Amino acid sequence: MTAKRYQVTRKEALDLYFKMVLTRKTEARHEELFQKQVLPIYTHLSLGQEAVGCGAAAFLRPDDYLIGTHRGVPEVVGKGMSVTEMLLEYGGRRNSPSGGRAGLHLHSAELHILPLAGGLGTDFSLAVGAGLTIRNKGWDRVVVDAFGEGAAEQVDFMPALNMAVLWNVPVIFACCTNQFVEYHPYRETTASRDLAPRAEACGMRARIVGDGNDIFAVGAAMKEAVALCRGGRGPCFIEFKTYRLAPHHTGDQCGYRSREEVDRAWKNDPLPRARRELERRGWAGGKHFQAVEARCDRIIEEAVRVLLASPLPEAGTVTDHVYAG
Amino acid sequence: MREMTFAEAVVEAYRQEMRRDEDVVVMGIDVKASLWGTTKGLHDEFGPRRIINTPVCESSFTMVGIGAALTGLRPVIQISFADFMYLAMDPLVNTAAPWHYVSGGRYKVPLVVEAYSGARGHAMFSHSQSPQASFLNTPGLKMVIPATPADAKGLMAAAIRDDGPVIYFSHRRLLAQKGPVPEGEHLLPLGRAEIRREGRDLTMVAYGAVVHQCLEAAEALAGLGLSAEVIDLRTLVPWDEAAVVKSVAKTSRLLIVEDGRKRGGVGSEVAAVVAEKHIDLLDGPIVRVAALDTPVPFASTLEAAHLPGTEAIIRAARGL
Numbered sequence: 001m002t003a004k005r006y007q008v009t010r011k012e013a014l015d016l017y018f019k020m021v022l023t024r025k026t027e028a029r030h031e032e033l034f035q036k037q038v039l040p041i042y043t044h045l046s047l048g049q050e051a052v053g054c055g056a057a058a059f060l061r062p063d064d065y066l067i068g069t070h071r072g073v074p075e076v077v078g079k080g081m082s083v084t085e086m087l088l089e090y091g092g093r094r095n096s097p098s099g100g101r102a103g104l105h106l107h108s109a110e111l112h113i114l115p116l117a118g119g120l121g122t123d124f125s126l127a128v129g130a131g132l133t134i135r136n137k138g139w140d141r142v143v144v145d146a147f148g149e150g151a152a153e154q155v156d157f158m159p160a161l162n163m164a165v166l167w168n169v170p171v172i173f174a175c176c177t178n179q180f181v182e183y184h185p186y187r188e189t190t191a192s193r194d195l196a197p198r199a200e201a202c203g204m205r206a207r208i209v210g211d212g213n214d215i216f217a218v219g220a221a222m223k224e225a226v227a228l229c230r231g232g233r234g235p236c237f238i239e240f241k242t243y244r245l246a247p248h249h250t251g252d253q254c255g256y257r258s259r260e261e262v263d264r265a266w267k268n269d270p271l272p273r274a275r276r277e278l279e280r281r282g283w284a285g286g287k288h289f290q291a292v293e294a295r296c297d298r299i300i301e302e303a304v305r306v307l308l309a310s311p312l313p314e315a316g317t318v319t320d321h322v323y324a325g
Numbered sequence: 326m327r328e329m330t331f332a333e334a335v336v337e338a339y340r341q342e343m344r345r346d347e348d349v350v351v352m353g354i355d356v357k358a359s360l361w362g363t364t365k366g367l368h369d370e371f372g373p374r375r376i377i378n379t380p381v382c383e384s385s386f387t388m389v390g391i392g393a394a395l396t397g398l399r400p401v402i403q404i405s406f407a408d409f410m411y412l413a414m415d416p417l418v419n420t421a422a423p424w425h426y427v428s429g430g431r432y433k434v435p436l437v438v439e440a441y442s443g444a445r446g447h448a449m450f451s452h453s454q455s456p457q458a459s460f461l462n463t464p465g466l467k468m469v470i471p472a473t474p475a476d477a478k479g480l481m482a483a484a485i486r487d488d489g490p491v492i493y494f495s496h497r498r499l500l501a502q503k504g505p506v507p508e509g510e511h512l513l514p515l516g517r518a519e520i521r522r523e524g525r526d527l528t529m530v531a532y533g534a535v536v537h538q539c540l541e542a543a544e545a546l547a548g549l550g551l552s553a554e555v556i557d558l559r560t561l562v563p564w565d566e567a568a569v570v571k572s573v574a575k576t577s578r579l580l581i582v583e584d585g586r587k588r589g590g591v592g593s594e595v596a597a598v599v600a601e602k603h604i605d606l607l608d609g610p611i612v613r614v615a616a617l618d619t620p621v622p623f624a625s626t627l628e629a630a631h632l633p634g635t636e637a638i639i640r641a642a643r644g645l
Contacts, residue, residue, distance in 0.1 A: 065396065109428065320429075321426045
């Protein structure tokens with residue numbers, strides 16, 4: 001049973017719900033703009049795992065660090081990145097924060113969203129490094145490193161967990177077990193059902209949230225982990241079980257799973273579940289949900305308007321910023 | 326000026342920078358015990374939070390250094406054998422090097438990777454290599470390789486203060502070599518070559534330990550009536566094109582010497598740039614003396630045959 005102080009409050013639940021809706025609508029718009037060839041880069045939708053993704057980031061302070069996944073819209077939305085900034089990056093625009101250099105590699109120095117390279121599983125030790133800075137500076141910040149179970153097979157996984165424990169750095173390893181690694185079910189290439197025992201084997205506090213589509217379970221686990229880390233008792237590992245409703249990317253025909261299986265999984269879609277639970281608690285109703293939809297639509301329309309009005313970078317800037325000094 | 330070894334000069338640079346800036350930390354395998362003597366005594370002064378012993382995981386602790394650099398520390402990562410930099414290739418090439426560029430200048434990676442390279446006798450194929458050329462083709466990385474204790478101090482201090490990733494090579498054979506080292510703060514700007522010996526008839530461009538072989542060769546050549554100018558590049562990225570061109574304009578002949586392998590080597594790049602932009606300055610072909618394109622062998626006869634020797638430098642210079 002979750003201690004009372006870690007239970008998700010009404011305000012937090014409504015914020016999380018808003019971020020999940022914004023994520024889903026933003027991704028859908030991205031897909032549409034890609035199909036219409038307005039945006040040049042395809043999607044890795046987070047469909048079905050928004051509760052885990054948004055939840056991993058939504059309980060952080062602005063000065064805390066986040067490393068998102070490659071299916072990372074929910075994480076960066078959770079941390080507060082603006083949709084306009086995202087679409088400008090996806091469009092490679094001159095006025096995007098990176099000046100047209102980052103594309104899908106969303107990051108933000110201002111929001112402390114750390115950069116992520118294209119290789120899966122290149123985030124673990126990066127997170128430990130941020131944790132080391134926090135330790136040496138004596139800050140009370142934390143780091144959330146969000147990743148999927150497929151990335152956990154990468155060579156850096158165990159060394160990073162080991163160093164995190166050795167140096168007692170405030171890093172929360174948030175594993176989103178969405179059942180699929182690119183084009184196959186994860187059990188085809190992962191021998192164990194759960195990843196959390198690997199962290200336990202390193203001496204790290206680890207737990208499994210079996211229902212990663214329940215925003216209250218996800219939120220309570222994250223709140224507890226953040227509090228422990230901030231109090232100097234980190235690192236922690238949380239494995240969230242969910243289901244990737246999305247294909248690996250635009251155009252993936254998903255031949256590795258049946259239609260029926262996906263249809264069944266849709267019944268557990270975290271968005272209607274969140275609505276039902278918010279209604280059951282009497283925390284929100286139809287009017288609120290409609291207002292959230294409308295607010296998200298307005299945000300996205302404004303972002304698209306800015307995108308379409310924004311030029312590509314001047315070719316002459318191609319050599320800017322190669323070296324810092 | 327007082328004399329000290331190359332390794333002692335590196336220690337002095339670390340101490341100077343660590344006292345000046347508490348964000349400077351040194352990490353790597355056995356930096357506490359100090360395999361090469363370059364962190365000797367620092368653990369006693371700065372403790373385990375700044376002299377950080379890591380597990381044996383070059384790839385991972387390099388990425389730790391990058392994560393720390395992105396968030397406010399100025400880490401130096403030690404790779405005890407430069408051969409193992411290939412384990413750290415992904416963090417360096419795909420994260421440390423590009424992110425200042427990819428973030429439009431918003432993220433900085435003030436990281437130094439100190440690696441020990443070069444053959445020193447019987448160390449075998451994967452503890453003997455000079456892998457500098459492998460890092461020439463990655464924009465975002467700077468690369469330095471001092472040849473003297475004074476430069477070891479000055480270049481390390483400058484590398485630590487640089488806001489981007491710098492690979493710093495120490496040749497394993499130079500660590501015990503003594504030389505004069507300035508006291509107090511000593512900084513050498515990156516990107517500047519040094520003329521080690523002035524000459525009129527040919528230009529030798531070298532870096533690291535082979536600079537000393539070039540100087541020996543130049544002395545021998547002087548006895549034969551040939552006056553060789555020896556340029557120590559010191560920084561390989563960005564290398565001092567102006568200094569090389571100025572010298573070649575005077576001598577009209579260019580010999581490039583390195584103990585890295587010849588194919589696709591640092592010398593290939595220097596030769597290509599000089600040929601492409603300044604061929605009118607040359608009176609003959611550019612010649613490269615480098616290690617053979619083989620793995621580094623074990624037996625002393627084979628290792629000597631693999632490496633560029635002073636005799637080979639003299640021969641090549643006379644043939645120009």
